[in-house]
Amino acid sequence: MNHSLRRRRAAKAAAEAGVEALLLTHLPDVRYLTGFTGSNGTVVLVGGKAALFTDGRYTTQAKEQTKGLKVVTVPKSAAAAAGAWLAEQGVKRCGVVAAHTTLAQLDGMRQALPAGLRRSFFKPVEPLVAKLREVKDADEVAILRKAAALGCRLFDPMLTLLQPGMTEVEVAAELEYAARRAGASGMSFDTIVASGVRSSLPHGTASLARLPRRGFVTLDFGVMVDGYCSDMTRTVHLGKATAAEREVYDSVLEAQLAAVAAVRPGVALGDVDEAARSVLRRAGLDKQFIHSTGHGVGLEIHEMPHVAAKQTAVLQEGMVITIEPGVYLAGRFGVRIEDMVLVTARGGETLTPTLKAWIEL
């Protein structure tokens, strides 16, 4: 990982935002810029240099994981100490990310400054590093491929395991155990196993409900590999489906494939969303597609960009996004199909190529 290149890019973005220094507390940003994986860390960038503030639990780890920056161990708030340190260096105006800074944090950081600087020192800025993180570098793409492939390999064995009567939690247990044994450091979010009528809940994390003899099972899961997330969803049917179930599945699949086909550098995010949404509109199912089409995925399971209606920002080569249309018929059933897609010069490359064809078990 070329952390120093990333820091130079972040410093450039800060300069463009009109601040001479940048103070970052969001842990995925901290990891992205330094390699440090601890649970308490603040990074500051100033005049081509960087420093990482953390606490005594992480002194050893911070020095081992980082290169080319100063590591400072402080007893209390890393962010407040970092701000005070910048003021000592003569900095007059420091950017803090508005989306990642709470009112309480800002207050604490201000209290640590000399009185004369308190009002003017911190300037809220856009999530500059989250924006840089939208486009993955080669190292990140390699890890995301690995994570996505690991996730994919977990799916086929699940098909021989799903049985009416087992609980959703048992399904999640088997999936997560297999993930760990395959080398995942954990799951990237609470595993969703939504069966029968629960498949109509877009976010039905595994419950004690039992898989039905007839009905859909939606599996939405992701693994963590080297700090990066995978994310995929498949929906399969237990027993013989009704014509209505089959029709909804086919429409969602068609929508998903249309959105993946729309992926190409320069295409607006809103147009990718519309590619999926228009298929469902023609099928009379767009009112039941109640969320956006996808999101970026990387160090965080949900990150920029937002693949949603009316988004005018465009896809760039190196972005990794999910494409996950779904249809939810309240009280009846639901279907969602999701892949991770890498934006390449030639179009979208699906990183989770597990079968999406209709499966009746």
Place this chain on the structure above:
Amino acid sequence: MNHSLRRRRAAKAAAEAGVEALLLTHLPDVRYLTGFTGSNGTVVLVGGKAALFTDGRYTTQAKEQTKGLKVVTVPKSAAAAAGAWLAEQGVKRCGVVAAHTTLAQLDGMRQALPAGLRRSFFKPVEPLVAKLREVKDADEVAILRKAAALGCRLFDPMLTLLQPGMTEVEVAAELEYAARRAGASGMSFDTIVASGVRSSLPHGTASLARLPRRGFVTLDFGVMVDGYCSDMTRTVHLGKATAAEREVYDSVLEAQLAAVAAVRPGVALGDVDEAARSVLRRAGLDKQFIHSTGHGVGLEIHEMPHVAAKQTAVLQEGMVITIEPGVYLAGRFGVRIEDMVLVTARGGETLTPTLKAWIEL
């Protein structure tokens, strides 16, 4: 769960803080006050009434999970819509929790208000609901007992499983699989398995390192049950220990027992911390006890109160805290022992009564 009683208490705290309404976005607070478990929700309390704002994914779930409040589904930011709704009701001044509100969120919420109200409408307040949540009610204590007991039951089988040469990740896989099969809905944090020299890292989440033939293994793990967290740590030794290893273990255990013995309503949190710290000071190990003694545990793995040096707030009956002193000798080894402790009228009741005596495997 008596959510309406909790809401009345929160409304009273808001009145005492000088605001006529309260807007809450922190999801554990939302769950605590309403029962709603979705990933997007804002609660407002005003004039003895409550409303929950969420998005279309959660319309069904929000209505099923809550009682005695209005559920409003909005297409965009639930918090901004909730603030605007309060303004329509004639509210002039609404509390927002400073520790849980970002600068970007506050800005978005202000933009949704009539221009004349923007400057004065939102008043940052202390984490009032987190404060209420410090003292658990009977329903919560029952669930926390269940979660702690489930965690406890996972430990003994691990002792027959730990073998030199297996990776830390494999240990975590077995533990987490057993947790799921025993009914946990997930883990309450990334499982820590820190073996050999890695036991000297206070936060060594499971890695690909292999368990040594001789050395400590620290297991720090927790399960989720009905939304509540358990948390416990045990450190065992593989192979024959050195005298130094045994001495450190005995000191940490003595410190842990001393702190548990100090737990009683009315005792200052700082005195509980000092009970552990003074034992380690006498053993010449206090400089290597580089974190605080414990924290509250409930809907979140880390919540108030903070059991740390100099904290003058006192323990109250019904609090559930961890007691987890540790000693970390950089580059050599570390030991931590942790229990969950319920504060009762008669003193501390350990909810995780798994053996803490010296174990050599």
